[in-house]
Amino acid sequence: MDNIISVQNVSYDYVSGNTTNRGVSEINLDIERGSFVVFIGHNGSGKSTLAKLLNGFxxxxxxxxxxxxxxxxxxxxxxxxxxxVGMVFQNPDNQMVASIIEDDLAFGPENLGVKREEIKERIDWALKTVNMEEYRNRTPNRLSGGQKQRIAIAAILVMKPEVLILDESTAMLDPKGRDEVMDTVLKLNSEEGMTVILITHYMEEAIRADKVAVMNEGRIVLAGKPKEVFEKVDIIRDAKLELPVATKVSVELRKLGYDIPLALTEEELVESLVLGN
Amino acid sequence: MSIEASNLSYTYSAKTPFEKTALFDLSFTINKGETVGIIGSTGSGKSTLVQHFNALIKLTSGKLVVCDIDLSLKKVPFKQLRSKVGMLFQYPEYQLFEDTVLKDVSFGPINFGFDKEQALIAAEAALSLVGVDVKEVKTKSPFELSGGEQRRVAIAGVIASKPEILVLDEPTSGLDPLGKRSILNLLMELKKSFCDTVIMISHNMDEIAEYCDRVLVLNEGKLIFDGTPKDFFHNPGNLAETGLKIPHTVEIRELLKNKGVSLSSDCLNVNELTEAIVASGILKKREGKNGS
Structure with missing residues (x-):
């Protein structure tokens, strides 16, 4: 297997003065080149710490x-x-550096010494990918949160990274904005072959992953394909996460003695409900 | 009556090349005791609207009365208004600034004219209301706390001066599922004490469906719906143009309807939906088939 990232028995703690706070403990994880991997866990479960270990932060x-x-x-x-390994954070305001969007996007590649012509091409491509072409010459101050986040993603894309890490980058977006970002990310993954690591609280966003890693108290408590993971209802609950609505309904119905398969999406649930009717 | 708006419009950077009208002719009333959700896609004018409620944005067109204060007057009593309308911005934890939690939370009341002792009492009361361990936390720096605790402390800072109306801009964003739930339950608790009216902006339709009595829906600066979440979400036609998504529960109900299975309309949460599916009788056959 061709692994772009390999995490081998990694532990990391935050030390300040004489207090130590747990970051992550004994993590083992391989990330295959070109795959779409999702880390889920509650606040403080260690997922952002793990992400920051992946690019040498x-x-x-x-x-x-x-x-x-x-x-x-x-x-x-x-x-x-x-x-x-490019990283997009939760709050795009913390990631903006210039007063005109085009300059903001040029900042990274200029620092890498990319030629002017190529920078222009990359900016064209990045803005198109995040669907913000018409904002090229505007100032980021006047954008809404969701638009800013798409610019922050574009600012990473222009670096042409091999791995894109999104650390709760959809948390501030509206549902449509979230879908757009998810579609963008999936497109980058399937068409450009980019390895994508998504960190989220939303189990819904984990449905389409190749691999899901559930974190709790600094450890990976569960990893596998979405279906294998979502089946372990008790571990999910212990990790203080909520199942997608369709999964919850199918779990409730199973509890009541109905024999239906575990559903990840609304469509799957409805399919299994009407089946045989 | 908590808030009464008529023909409220607002244009950003009027008479400049950046001129952009954010609100068009909004008229609505928010009554005392309501929990109102304001929804709309990014850029629809939600934040612009709520910033009018405590005059962070000055009323320029139309009429707005908040807690019996007429904001179209020449001299608006800002201090009085702002002590009545508590405003919690998006990611309020970024606004924590003092060196101890107690000082941070008492900053608001002191500004609104409480003497120091009263302010500290109010701050401690607010901290215990939001469910943090007051003794443990009050002398700490707010920056030593976890994200969820910081958000609670920020909410305490707003409610310490006992506002009548609490306005929250995406109070749960960035929190994990349990954190979300506990903040929402906290808001419901606050409503039982002094804060009669809660207005919240949210992108989480499941949240709105479950917690709000009423929704105001904005689309490109226009008010396109004012009514109950049930009426709004059960008419998907409403949603097409707004860029919003229906709650998952309603989506399942709609998909079933397309397959010829009708459920009762009371299913905005998982339990109601599960019950409605059972009640529809759709599963009985299947259970019989596989029952042995």
Whole structure:
């Protein structure tokens, strides 16, 4: 298997003064090149810490993280790793640097020494991908939260990363905005072959993943295909997560003694309800 | 009557090249005791509208009366207005600033003219209302707290001055499912004490369907619906143009309807939906078939 990222027995704690707060403990995880992986967990479960370990933002206290077989602890390679693994955070305001969107998008590739012509092409492509072409010459201050987030994603895309990490990047968007971002992300994954790691509270966003990792108290408590994961209702509940509505309804009906399969989506649920009628 | 708006319009950067009309001719009334959801896609004018309620945005066109204060007057008593209308912005934890939680929460009451002692009492009361461990937390820096705790402390900062109306801009965004639920339950608790009217902006339709008595729906600055969540979500035609999505429960009901199975309309949450599916009798046959 071709793994773009390999996490090997990694632990990381936050130490400030004489207090230590748990980050993540004994994480083992392989991320296959070109796959779509979702981390879910409640606030404080360690998913953002894990994400920040993947691009060398944090270096493990114990164990190691390999990106394209390069150890993230190798300080000389930090730059190379960060240009391969792009990260979009929850609040886009924290990620904007320029007063005109085009300049904001050019900031990253300019720093990498990309040629002017190519920067222009990349900006065209990135804005088109996030559906914000007409905003090229505007200021980010006047955008709504959802629009800003799409610009923040475009600002990472222009770096042409191999891995895109979205750390709760859809949390501030409206439902349509969330769908647009999800569609964009899935398109990048399926058409451009980009490896995508999505961190979320929304189980709905995990449905289409190749692999789902459920985090609780700094550990991966469950990992596998969405269906395998969602079946473990008790572990999901212990991890303080909520199942998608369709799954909840199918679980409730099963509890009442009806023999229907576990559903991940509304369509699946309805399909199984009308089947045999 | 808590809020009465008639023909309210607003244009950003009027008479400049950036001129953009954000609100068109809105008229509505929000009554005391209601929980009102304001929904609409990003850029539909929700935040612009709620910022009018405590005059963070100055009324420029139309009429607006909030807690019997007429905002179209030349001299609006801002301080009085703002002590009556508590406003919680999106990601309120970013506004925490003091070096201890107690100081942060008492900042509001002090500003509204409480003396120091009263303000501290009000702050402690607010902190215990939002469900944080007051003794444990009050001397800590707000930045040592977890995200969920920070949000609670920020809410405490607003309710410490006992507003009559609480306006919240996406109070649950960024929280995990349990955090969301506990914030919403907290709002319902607050309604039982001093804060009669709660107005919240949300993108979470499941939340709106479950917690609000009424929804105001904005689309491109226009008020396109004012009524109960049930009426709104059960008429999918309403949603087509707004960029919103129906709650999952309603979507399941609609999909079933397309397959010729009608459920009773009372199913905005999982339990109601499960009951309605059982009541429809659709599953009996299947159970019989596989029952042995």
């Amino acid at each position: 944090f270096v493990p206290d114990q164990g190691k993280v390999l990106v394209n077989d390069i150890d993230t602890a190798d300080e000389e390679k930090t730059f190379e790793i960060r240009s391969k």
